[in-house]
Amino acid sequence: MTYEMKDSIVVPAAPDEVYALLSDVTRTGEWSQQCLRCEWEDEQRGVGARFTGFNHTPERTWQTTSEVIVATPGEHFAWSVGPGRAEWGYRLRPTAAGGTELTEYTRTTSYFEEVFAERYGDRAEEEIALRQQAARTGIPATLAAIREVLAGR
Template identity: 55%
Template sequence: MAYELESSTTVPATPMAAYSLVSDVTRTGEWSEQTHLVEWSGEERGEGATFTGHNRTPDRQWTTVSTVVTDAPGEEFSWSVGDAQVIWGYRMRPAADGTTLTLFTQFGPRAEEVFAQRFGDDAAEQIEIRRQAAVDGMPLTLSRIRALLTD
């Protein structure tokens, strides 16, 4: 049940402008389908820095702690979520009319183990619920980011 997903859009901004927005995790609530509030855990920024995300859906609310794993200004910003080590991030590539912004996620073997421990026989269904939420939410997230970079 491991998976990798990505979705891309072109934004009317430079790669650095796109990076500056998406790497400001405190603004995530402006575009995320599930995360409504994010707080840095301390003063540290860049790779190794941690932040807490407050998330909600109609069915539940939860908090996660994430660690920045890639912080390459104008190129990529990504983080690992909690014990499951699910990776989320953004890649920026120059395009003729701005920047190609790609949102990606990787749900790997460690996440499968954590879900098996947490959900038992229901793990596969819980993984699929999250995979489908990502498939549905990623284009909407990117459209909201594009709108913010258009203003």
Template identity: 50%
Template sequence: MSELEFSDSVLIARPPEAVYDLVSDVTRTGEWSPICRACWWEDDTGPQVGAWFGGRNETPDRTWETRSQVVAAEPGREFAWAVGGRWTRWGYTLEAVDGGTRLTESWAFLPEGRERFVELYGDGAQAQIDERTRAARTGIPTTLAAIKAIAEQES
């Protein structure tokens, strides 16, 4: 795994189908993400490959919105999206295990995303990339713990 990729996992005492239904409902992302406060589908297609959704992110320093495209939607197995359609890839993979599901969240800063940051931030691009990398590395474990708590509470 490179410095611009990260993943972590958690065991959830729920079947993969139930966990998938939770994580693929992007309208609930604000319940577990430390940065993303809200997401919404841009149309009525829902969690299927090719669908687009918007998101609003907040940190103490700024607020911004993104558009993301679903790139994987296999119920009970994987749900993933690409911010901007090609800049960063976020996703969840689900594996049935004794007593429930191993949920893995992954993040990768894609080459086109790095190019986009150079266009946007010039000499400050690396600092911005480093900030996003830190946010992913600290946010993913926080997100997974929150998803586990919500999923197991809803059982």
């Protein structure tokens, strides 16, 4: 039961400014619906850099390890959670009015399904559906929060 989803919004900043904000994962807690904060593993940045996400919902608290898989300034920033279980990222496209069309996306892998089957057994599909629903509501809320951060610069 893998899934993919995405949503887009126009934000009031140029792509390079948006990229600078989003690629600083230490600021993720300012807009994320579940991630309270992220910490870089070391001084490395760009593709191959790793970070830990500290996450919370009313039902649970957990940590993830992620690896940056795309780091194209002004265009695309993405990371693999697990790594290898899910991909999250942002694509940026300039608009005629000087802003940026910002798209957030996620997709899960067959490895994600395997991990959930091992961890949750008969409840794996239910747990995956919960994650999918969280992404479905979280992506638009996160995009709106990013727009607010950028508007408040």
